[in-house]
Amino acid sequence: MEGRPFSEPAKASLARTLAPRVAERTTLVDQVAHRIRREIILGTLDPGRHLVEKRLAEDLSVSRGTVREALTRLASTGLVEFSPGSGNRVRYFSDGDINEIGEVxxxxxxxxxxxxxxxxxxxxxxxxxxxxxxxxxxRLPDDVDDLMALDRQFHGTLLNQQSNAKLIEAWQSLESLLAVMMVPIMRRGVGTADIQADRHLLLVDAAMTGEPELLIKGLEQHYYQA
Structure with a gap:
């Protein structure tokens, strides 16, 4: 786990995708954090992998300071963990951890x-x-970023059907954990696009019954299936 963070194909992919995102992303730190996060979700960077600043900076052709700030951001979302003396590593999440996040x-x-x-x-x-x-x-896993954006849009639209602003703020404060839930879905190959679409359509059907209890049950099943 102490080897180079990215394989040669992964490095080539990073080089191709970083540059075009300059106009979309606010800063270079945003881009670097986004790319590392994506590779964690897809499993290119496996749990426990030591994220060496110098090597990441070389692979991504950015400064170590940029990588350091990106890793700090990822640590704040829970995907990366920092330990004094050993540095940053990709955080391991057990099935129990994923289930607990789903329950929240x-x-x-x-x-x-x-x-x-x-x-x-x-x-x-x-x-x-x-x-x-x-x-x-x-097309998954290549389009995982688009899937996550649509997932946020869907649940955000559903949340906006009620007026409790604090509930929305609480959801937004935990939003980064949705990426954690995507990790096992992508790595186990159970997250096909059709499955994801059908799972969300079931929530629409539950909402359209007009029975809050059925929507609540649907949400529980939705997140526990994840």
Whole structure:
């Protein structure tokens, strides 16, 4: 686990994808953090891997300071852990850890469902179904970034059907943990685009029943399946 962080194919991929994102990402640190995060989710950087600043800086053609700041950001999201004396490593998450994170999101969104207007309007239903169907056209794992963006958009739209701002703030404060839940989905090969689309459409169906209890149950199943 002390070898070079990226294989030669991975390094080539990094070089191709970093540059075009300059206009999209606010800073170079954002880009570097994004790329390391992506490789962790896809499993190129496996749990326990020692993330050496100097080697990462060489592989990504950036300064060590940029890498250091990117790793600090990733540590704050939980994907990377820092230990004095040993530096940064890719954090290992057990199945139990993933389940607990799922329980937190199910609880938050379930509570929001109790305050939500259900069934949502036809325009909201149409938007939710549109987002879910867009997932179906993705190619995983290559399009994992797009999947995560659509997932956030879907759940954000669902959350906005209620007026408790604190619930939304709590969800947003934990949003980075959604990346953690994506790790086992991608690594075990169970996260096909069709499966992800269908899982979200089940939530739309539950919301359209007009029964908050069914939506809450649907959210629990949604996150526990993850």
């Amino acid at each position: 999101f199910a609880a938050l969104e379930g509570r929001a469902a109790m305050h939500a207007v259900v069934p949502p309007s036809k325009s909201v239903e149409k938007e939710l179904r549109r987002i879910a169907e867009r997932m179906r056209g993705l």
